[in-house]
Each structure stands twice: as C-alpha cells, then as structure tokens.
Amino acid sequence: SAVISQKPSRDICQRGTSLTIQCQVDSQVTMMFWYRQQPGQSLTLIATANQGSEATYESGFVIDKFPISRPNLTFSTLTVSNMSPEDSSIYLCSVEIAGVDTQYFGPGTRLTVL
Amino acid sequence: GDSVTQMEGPVTLSEEAFLTINCTYTATGYPSLFWYVQYPGEGLQLLLKATKADDKGSNKGFEATYRKETTSFHLEKGSVQVSDSAVYFCAAHGYNNNDMRFGAGTRLTVKP
Numbered sequence: 001s002a003v004i005s006q007k008p009s010r011d012i013c014q015r016g017t018s019l020t021i022q023c024q025v026d027s028q029v030t031m032m033f034w035y036r037q038q039p040g041q042s043l044t045l046i047a048t049a050n051q052g053s054e055a056t057y058e059s060g061f062v063i064d065k066f067p068i069s070r071p072n073l074t075f076s077t078l079t080v081s082n083m084s085p086e087d088s089s090i091y092l093c094s095v096e097i098a099g100v101d102t103q104y105f106g107p108g109t110r111l112t113v114l
Numbered sequence: 115g116d117s118v119t120q121m122e123g124p125v126t127l128s129e130e131a132f133l134t135i136n137c138t139y140t141a142t143g144y145p146s147l148f149w150y151v152q153y154p155g156e157g158l159q160l161l162l163k164a165t166k167a168d169d170k171g172s173n174k175g176f177e178a179t180y181r182k183e184t185t186s187f188h189l190e191k192g193s194v195q196v197s198d199s200a201v202y203f204c205a206a207h208g209y210n211n212n213d214m215r216f217g218a219g220t221r222l223t224v225k226p
Binding site: 001006033041042043045090092094101102103104105106107108110 | 146148150155156157158159160163165203207214216217218219
C-alpha cells in the first residue's frame, strides 16, 4: 500500500478565488488521480495526473478550471480555479502502484465555497 | 460502458445484526472488485478486494465473494458494531489503469 497525505485538509474560500490542493505519497507510484465527491454523492474522476506531461481529463472537466501538476512520481497538485459554491466538495487524491490494480486514497480536502 | 450498481441506503441496523449490501457490476471481461469504506469526515479506505471469479475478500469481519455468474460482489458481515457506521462503496477496476468505477455508496448506521 501507500501512505498519502493531502493539504489542506479543509478550507473555506470566497467565490472567484482559487485553491491549490497538494497530494504527497511516501513512495514512487505510476498513477495518480484526482476525484471529486460532492455532498452525499459518490466519487467522480476529474483527471489522471501524468508525470511530466499534461493531465488527462474526464468528460466535463477542463484544464482551465482544474489545472493539475505532477512534477515527479510522489507529488501532485490540483487547483480549483475561479471557485463558485457549486465547487464545494471533497477532493480526493488516489494512487495506483505498478502491477497492483488497487487505488489507495488520501484523506481528502473538504472545500466550502461561500 | 462499465458500471457498478449498489444497494441504495441508508441502512440502519441494531448492533450484532447481520449486514448485506448488494453490489452488481457490468463490465467487459473480468474486472477486479473492491469495497471501500468512508468513515465520517475521512477519505476512502480499502476494505477488501477480489481479483478473479470465486475469490473471497475479507477484512475486519467483512466478506465479499466474486460471483461471475451473477456479476455480483455483495458485502456481508455477520455481526455489525456501532463502529461500522460509515458509507460503503463498491468499485470495479477494468483493464485500463484509470477505469475505476464506483457505486453510489451505501450509508450504514448501526445503533446500540
């Protein structure tokens, strides 16, 4: 398995601002993902964070709104840009280790936009 | 495309009751199957998994068996505790690395 940390754990932000969420893993992993979990809902994949190249976004998510960086094999950031109250969610980072088809999740970042 | 359907909640049980949360999947081929648990205010934790037909995953008294013939992976526990109160997610992982599909989640509340 892998130990995953996220910062911040929670934040309350004003409409129109941006927030960058960090995800740190204690070992090198091949795949890193970002999910959104809206209140009372299941998980929706935002994008796959690719090391050294642009992220791969799922339908309905765009780079301008959710820019992602992955400078190395243990770290990634997700920015939620120009926030609105509809962006209030839990944002979860997950990783997948080579040869193990299991995703391990970070503790999540609980975002509230006023 | 691949999808996961799980029993809608919420589910409320008394302590020591038997738990079943149903999960079925549709997929091309044979996905790996998972149950994750989310305790209040926390992220998802892997509870158990099974990677091929007839495999049984088990952990903390929970069990689920990969049933290819019924495309199911139902979660069971013989005697639930108050500390089992959480949201449970069934998930299927297909052949592509980013092809993890989650069910809607089932909220379980166990009362003393």
